[in-house]
Amino acid sequence: MNYEIDDIIVKLFKKTILIILNYNKQICSEQLDLIQRKKLSIALNDNKFRTTYVKYDKIHFNLSFLKYMWAMIYTLFNFSHKIQKLESTNKWDGNALALPGAHNIFFMKKWANILKMNNIPWFENYPSPDAEDEESKVSNTTFHFAIAFIYFHEYSHIVLEHKSSVTESVLLAQEKEADINALSIMISENDDDYKKRSIGKGICLSMIIQLFIIDEIAMISSKTHPDIDHRIYNALDYLNIKERYPSEYMKRLVSLGCNFFIIENDYKLKVQRHENSDSLNESIMQFFDDIKKELSDYKK
Numbered sequence: 001m002n003y004e005i006d007d008i009i010v011k012l013f014k015k016t017i018l019i020i021l022n023y024n025k026q027i028c029s030e031q032l033d034l035i036q037r038k039k040l041s042i043a044l045n046d047n048k049f050r051t052t053y054v055k056y057d058k059i060h061f062n063l064s065f066l067k068y069m070w071a072m073i074y075t076l077f078n079f080s081h082k083i084q085k086l087e088s089t090n091k092w093d094g095n096a097l098a099l100p101g102a103h104n105i106f107f108m109k110k111w112a113n114i115l116k117m118n119n120i121p122w123f124e125n126y127p128s129p130d131a132e133d134e135e136s137k138v139s140n141t142t143f144h145f146a147i148a149f150i151y152f153h154e155y156s157h158i159v160l161e162h163k164s165s166v167t168e169s170v171l172l173a174q175e176k177e178a179d180i181n182a183l184s185i186m187i188s189e190n191d192d193d194y195k196k197r198s199i200g201k202g203i204c205l206s207m208i209i210q211l212f213i214i215d216e217i218a219m220i221s222s223k224t225h226p227d228i229d230h231r232i233y234n235a236l237d238y239l240n241i242k243e244r245y246p247s248e249y250m251k252r253l254v255s256l257g258c259n260f261f262i263i264e265n266d267y268k269l270k271v272q273r274h275e276n277s278d279s280l281n282e283s284i285m286q287f288f289d290d291i292k293k294e295l296s297d298y299k300k
Contacts, residue, residue: 005122016144071112074139080256145202152182171224200239207232208257229288251277
């Protein structure tokens, strides 16, 4: 049976907008004045799959993109969470297909892959935003913060009055500035680690999912945007959550999300046991650096 997912995602998105509006208290007065002057607004369309963009001081979201984001958040969050839960009791044997709920995790990933090309139906017997299970509820909360970060990144381009007709180096600087401004709105230095972790899951996953959206590995690096892997790890550093091995939830979330992408693309990097999550993330960052170097040498 086909599932009326569009209405459910729209309802979920409306809750996200309420969260976005609640962040106004953390926006400086100068930016609030500019918001009111420019009359910033949010638009939602059901056109062909497209990531979020700005046009005429309006931030445009695409319905297929929102469905894709929820499916990917469900996939990556539950993939990481279930592995970490097994690791905490020394029961993780490295077999992802044997994870509890593996069928749902990998079905949602397959569905998301197709959704980038076709607006296929959602089926009633699979996870969805209106389900009552804990995995779906946490995915909803993570979705809110992921979409809020995407919104505030685009919002930052507007309020910081970034220009498109500039040099590549200026475009790159603007993208970095938009990330920092969005992070500063969503994360306060007064937030405790629990709150940072709750919000940070959405922020980091929104960036990790960009890896899965690109059409080829070469697009991980760009002259006009920060490298995607750099954005992910810069956000993790910004959160500055005090985690100690073996309880390093956010670092492990990032490493497992990136590793999912690497293995899915048939690159020969497996999740090996490391002394701690820092060591594992360093090996993943080195992998991305090696790939970018190979691509750079190939272009020469």
